[in-house]
Amino acid sequence: MTSINLVEKALLVSIQDDVTDTEIMELQDTLSNRIARNDVRGVILDISALEIVDTFVGRVIAQLAGISRLLAAETYVVGMRPTVAVTLVELGMYLPEIRTALSLTHALSQLRRE
Amino acid sequence: MTSINLVEKALLVSIQDDVTDTEIMELQDTLSNRIARNDVRGVILDISALEIVDTFVGRVIAQLAGISRLLAAETYVVGMRPTVAVTLVELGMYLPEIRTALSLTHALSQLRRE
Numbered sequence: 001m002t003s004i005n006l007v008e009k010a011l012l013v014s015i016q017d018d019v020t021d022t023e024i025m026e027l028q029d030t031l032s033n034r035i036a037r038n039d040v041r042g043v044i045l046d047i048s049a050l051e052i053v054d055t056f057v058g059r060v061i062a063q064l065a066g067i068s069r070l071l072a073a074e075t076y077v078v079g080m081r082p083t084v085a086v087t088l089v090e091l092g093m094y095l096p097e098i099r100t101a102l103s104l105t106h107a108l109s110q111l112r113r114e
Numbered sequence: 115m116t117s118i119n120l121v122e123k124a125l126l127v128s129i130q131d132d133v134t135d136t137e138i139m140e141l142q143d144t145l146s147n148r149i150a151r152n153d154v155r156g157v158i159l160d161i162s163a164l165e166i167v168d169t170f171v172g173r174v175i176a177q178l179a180g181i182s183r184l185l186a187a188e189t190y191v192v193g194m195r196p197t198v199a200v201t202l203v204e205l206g207m208y209l210p211e212i213r214t215a216l217s218l219t220h221a222l223s224q225l226r227r228e
Contacts (some may be wrong), residue, residue, distance in 0.1 A: 032196030036216075066203040070194060072214040097210050 002027060009041040010111055017050050024060055035071040042111045043068040048079025058093040065098040076107040116141055123155040124225055131164050138174050149185040156225045157182040162193025172207040179212040190221040
């Protein structure tokens with residue numbers, strides 16, 4: 001199950017590889033409302049659970065990152081596996097709007113600096 | 115009615131949801147002329163009056179932000195509702211060229227820092 005937790009004022013969203021359409025719509029709602037309501041420093045999308053990725057999941061990542069950026073939250077994607085990066089680029093999804101960090105620790109320390 | 119006001123040397127443009135084609139062309143003219151003429155620090159597009167958004171309004175935001183950016187004015191979009199962010203991204207409008215701020219206060223303090 002995809003989950004949202006608060007870690008050091010950052011919303012940590014963990015995306016699982018069995019994420020469904022319904023779950024994503026709920027996630028978009030929850031995420032956008034919490035960003036608008038809370039005083040959150042940023043959003044971290046953890047995709048370390050994803051072993052493979054397709055255009056559907058790629059679009060999910062792009063959309064969630066896009067929403068939080070539009071709502072003025074710093075957004076990082078962490079835990080991207082090498083194969084996932086290769087596949088995304090091969091699919092033509094360069095995701096220019098997202099910032100990546102190697103790990104959750106890196107993302108948190110970058111958010112702390114801002 | 116869509117209006118333009120000067121707040122701390124920033125042009126504050128409030129976009130209403132009944133904005134028309136004619137109004138937008140006037141707005142583009144007024145905005146570009148005032149940026150070119152005045153010593154303005156930046157432009158703030160306030161879209162808090164927008165409860166829903168479509169591709170037309172999305173393009174209006176992108177165009178106004180694009181014009182002021184091309185004329186070297188820092189541009190912020192403020193007051194975006196969660197549902198508006200979700201819709202824009204679902205419509206594929208990631209608006210990569212715009213900077214958003216949660217509120218007018220945030221946008222003004224960011225403009226002061228520059």
